[in-house]
Amino acid sequence: MKFAEPLVGGRLVKRYKRFLADVVLDGDGSEITAHCANPGSMLGLKEPGARVWLSPSNNPKRKLKYSWEIIEADGALVGINTALPNKLVEEAIEDGRFSELSGYASLKREVKYGKNSRIDILLEDSDGGKTYVEVKNVHLMRQPGVAEFPDSVTARGAKHLGELADMVAEGHRAAMVFLVQRPDCERLSLAEDIDPAYAAAFRAARSAGVHVHAIGCDVRLDGIDAVKPVKITI
Structure with missing residues (x-):
C-alpha cells in the first residue's frame, strides 16, 4: 500500500483523548493537532519527542489536515493507524x-x-x-x-x-x-x-x-x- 501523498515528519508533543496528537512539524516548526486513528492505549508508542510521520489531506471538509501514520520506536518504523x-x-x-x-x-x-x-x-x-x-x-x-x-x-x-x-x-x-x-x-x-x-x-x-x-x-x-x-x- 502506497501513501497517496508524501508523509510529513515531525516530533510528537503528546497524544491525548485517544484520537488526537499534537506534533511539531519539521521545517517551519509549527505545532499542529493531527488525527490519531487508534483507539488503543498505544503502550510504548506515544513518548513525547519521538519522531513521527503524518499523512496530509487537501480535503477542505476535514477538521484536521493531518493523520498520524508512523512512529519511530525501538529503532524501527511502526505503523499506528488501525484503519489500515x-x-x-x-x-x-x-x-x-x-x-x-x-x-x-x-x-x-x-x-x-x-x-x-x-x-x-x-x-x-x-x-x-x-x-x-x-x-x-x-x-x-x-x-x-x-x-x-x-x-x-x-x-x-x-x-x-x-x-x-x-x-x-x-x-x-x-x-x-x-x-x-x-x-x-x-x-x-x-x-x-x-x-x-x-x-x-x-x-x-x-x-x-x-x-x-x-x-x-x-x-x-x-x-x-x-x-x-x-x-x-x-
Missing part, C-alpha cells in the same frame, strides 16, 4: 503473499454476520464455501522481537472471537489474523496480563476450530505492506 490493517491483509491475499488465505473465488469487506457485527473479510470458494476473517492490528512490543495483543482491554475483541467460533459451529471456516505493523517482531504472543478475558476467549475460539495467523509488515515512509509470516507462540 484490513486493506493491508486484503492486498496480501489478492497478491498471493498470504498463502493460507489465497485461492478463493471472491473477497468481500464488511459483511454483516453474527450478533449485529460485520466481518472484516469474507472469502468464498467456487463451491460457495465461506471463510470468515477477522483482522486485528498489533504494534505492542515489550520484549525484543515479540509482538503482543492486545495493548488494552478489548471486550469487543473477545466478542468477535466468540462470533468466529459460532461460524465454525455452523459449518463454515473462520480465521483470526493478527497484522503486526512493525518489522522487528518475529513472534506473536498474548498480553494476558493486560486482558485475561481476551486471552480466555482466544483459547476457547482456537479450541472451537478458529484458525489463527499472524503476518508482519514492511513499514516505509512511502508505504506499508504485509509481507512475512510471524510465528505464533500462544
Whole structure:
C-alpha cells in the first residue's frame, strides 16, 4: 500500500483523548493537532519527542489536515493507524503473499454476520464455501522481537472471537489474523496480563476450530505492506 501523498515528519508533543496528537512539524516548526486513528492505549508508542510521520489531506471538509501514520520506536518504523490493517491483509491475499488465505473465488469487506457485527473479510470458494476473517492490528512490543495483543482491554475483541467460533459451529471456516505493523517482531504472543478475558476467549475460539495467523509488515515512509509470516507462540 502506497501513501497517496508524501508523509510529513515531525516530533510528537503528546497524544491525548485517544484520537488526537499534537506534533511539531519539521521545517517551519509549527505545532499542529493531527488525527490519531487508534483507539488503543498505544503502550510504548506515544513518548513525547519521538519522531513521527503524518499523512496530509487537501480535503477542505476535514477538521484536521493531518493523520498520524508512523512512529519511530525501538529503532524501527511502526505503523499506528488501525484503519489500515484490513486493506493491508486484503492486498496480501489478492497478491498471493498470504498463502493460507489465497485461492478463493471472491473477497468481500464488511459483511454483516453474527450478533449485529460485520466481518472484516469474507472469502468464498467456487463451491460457495465461506471463510470468515477477522483482522486485528498489533504494534505492542515489550520484549525484543515479540509482538503482543492486545495493548488494552478489548471486550469487543473477545466478542468477535466468540462470533468466529459460532461460524465454525455452523459449518463454515473462520480465521483470526493478527497484522503486526512493525518489522522487528518475529513472534506473536498474548498480553494476558493486560486482558485475561481476551486471552480466555482466544483459547476457547482456537479450541472451537478458529484458525489463527499472524503476518508482519514492511513499514516505509512511502508505504506499508504485509509481507512475512510471524510465528505464533500462544
